[in-house]
Amino acid sequence: MTIQSIESKVVETLKTIFDPEIPVNIYELGLIYEISIDDNNKVEIKMTLTSPNCPMVDDLLSEINDKVKAIEGVSDVILNIVFDPPWDKNMMSDAALLDLGLI
Numbered sequence: 001m002t003i004q005s006i007e008s009k010v011v012e013t014l015k016t017i018f019d020p021e022i023p024v025n026i027y028e029l030g031l032i033y034e035i036s037i038d039d040n041n042k043v044e045i046k047m048t049l050t051s052p053n054c055p056m057v058d059d060l061l062s063e064i065n066d067k068v069k070a071i072e073g074v075s076d077v078i079l080n081i082v083f084d085p086p087w088d089k090n091m092m093s094d095a096a097l098l099d100l101g102l103i
Contacts, residue, residue, distance in 0.1 A: 001041075001072060001073035003037045003039075003041070005073075006037055006041060006043070006071065006073050006074060007035055007037055009071045009072075009073075010035055010037075010043055010045075010068055010071060010074075011027060011035070013067050013068055013071060014026055014027040014032055014045075014064070014068075015027045015028065016067065017060070017063055017064055017067065019031070019050060019060070020054075020056040020059070020060065021050065021054075021056070022050065022100070023099070023100075024092070024096045024099050024100060025096075026047070026060075026064075027093075028092065028093040028095050028096040028099075029050070029091075029092055029093075029096050030087065030091025030092045030093065030096070031047050031048055031049065031050070031087060031091075032045060032046075032047050033046045033047055033048060033082065034046040040075050040076075041073050041074055041075045042074075042075050042076040042077075042078065043068055043071075043074050043076070043077050043078070044077075044078040044080065045064065045068070045077070045078070045079050045080065046080045046082060047064075047079065047080070047081060047082070048081065048082055048083055048085075048086070048087045049081065049083075049087065050087055052083055057081075061079055061081075064077075064079060065077050065079060089102070
């Protein structure tokens, strides 16, 4: 499996994971800043949260880790939570804005 096909599967998978407080998936919400995959198919995801004090962070990270690790070809998953730049609604995709009735 190529790195590009794994990345595509990772994006598809992230689109099935929803923020616990907003009914939009974390990818369209703009919480995923970067996805990188090394030659050993280790997936590193740089992401943020809608709030640094998210009470559901452990459950959300566990779901991301479990689902991405289950993708065929993925050898490991590293999640890096960052708050720079801080998330705001301008990071949301048009699809997310539409889902929330903001456009």
